[in-house]
Amino acid sequence: MSAHYCGYNPPPPNFKTFFPEKYKDRLQRLPNFGKLRSSWEIHRRPTLVVLHVFADDIGALDKWIDVVYRLAAPGFLGGEMDFFVDDLWQSFIFNEDDFSFSRSDEGCTVDSFPLIYAANSTGKVFFFGDFTGPKLPDLESLRDFCDQVIKGIAEEPTARDPKVENISLDSWNELMYASDNDIAICFYNSLQNGAEVNSSLMANLDWLADKLKQESVLLYKMDIHGSRIPKKFLVESPPDFFFLQANQKHNPLRCKYQLNMWTMLRFVAENSSKELSYYNRRGNRKLHADLLIHIKDYFNLSRNKTRY
Incomplete structure (x- = not known):
């Protein structure tokens, strides 16, 4: 397979001629470039985009x-929707x-399976699949999907509320061991680290929570000022970030990277019990998720259309 970035030369073999007459x-x-967006803005017809290594x-x-x-x-959905395959x-x-x-x-x-996306008449974009990736398209399931897009329904x-939950020793056992999810937890000292350090840390944790909202990973933070640190957590110099796999919660893994938003995401992606839905083991966003984000942005009516 051609392993290069889309849009850069050379295109894959047969790129110009593969499409059957x-x-x-x-x-x-x-x-x-922006021709699809420009033409869509004129009539606002629901639009289906199908991508594969054709x-x-x-x-x-x-x-x-x-x-x-x-x-x-024409007697099916051809009169109600535009169809693009590439x-x-x-x-x-x-x-x-x-x-x-x-x-x-x-x-x-x-x-x-092919990567299938659809934009409705208001520019809202949907993916034919779930968080983990595309699903098998047959005529019936794809028609149901398109019907819902056309009708605006x-x-x-559903993703989780992207929150970083506070945890204390009082709630520790209940929150840690009552769940079958993987858990990531950050220990910090509200006084020792200083306002600037903690402010940056909280912003990074909020960012991480948003990135993990579709994943089976719970995110916690614990202020250890004036509190005893739970056993088995070797907090060397707060803030410290740990990961507990669902079936290995007695064996916390400590993040050895310098903490920032990207290293925390990578650490979670490397150690999750199952590979994350949106990120590979290196913490890079998977293709189906990356395309969804950018196609949503492409059809977003709040964007300056003069760019297109």
Whole structure:
């Protein structure tokens, strides 16, 4: 597979010619730069975008295009929605600032389900799948998804409230051991560390909580000023950050990185019981999640349309 960033030359082999002629009466390829956004703004028709590594093996992946083609029939949903199908390389149009999408084995392979996104008439974007990734598209399930987008009743998966919970010795056992979730906890000293250090730490923890809101990881903080530190936690110099795997809560893991928002996220991603839904083991956002964020931004009506 071509393992390079989408939008950079050279494109994958067959990029210009992979799209079968038989589908061109109902399906379109993605245009360059802001043309999709500009045309969408004119009529505000619900829009479906289907991405895969089609240029690598159109013979194996033609089945996904066929499902979308049937859905786009004039007597089906073709009169209510626009349909775009393209190779992942063209997804650079959704993030023209830095071309950040990597077309590699980790993000999408010939054996993967396609990445499917839909924008409704108000610019709200939905993903055909859940937090963990895409799901199998068949005619019935994809039609239901598109119907909900067209009617404005589609809903996103429910994420947790992105909060960093306070914990104390009084609530320790109840919160730590009553849950089957992985747990991340930060110990800090409200007086020893100083206002500036703690203010930055709290901001970083809030940021981390937002990034983990769709994950099965609970995030806590504990002020150890005037309090005894729980056993097995070797707090050397607060703030200190630890991770407890769901089935290994007797064995806390200490973060050895210098603490900031990115190192804490990476530490959680490296040590979670199961790989995180949105992040790989290096703490990098996965392709399906990265695309969702940028496609949402692309269709966001509050953005300055003159950019497009």
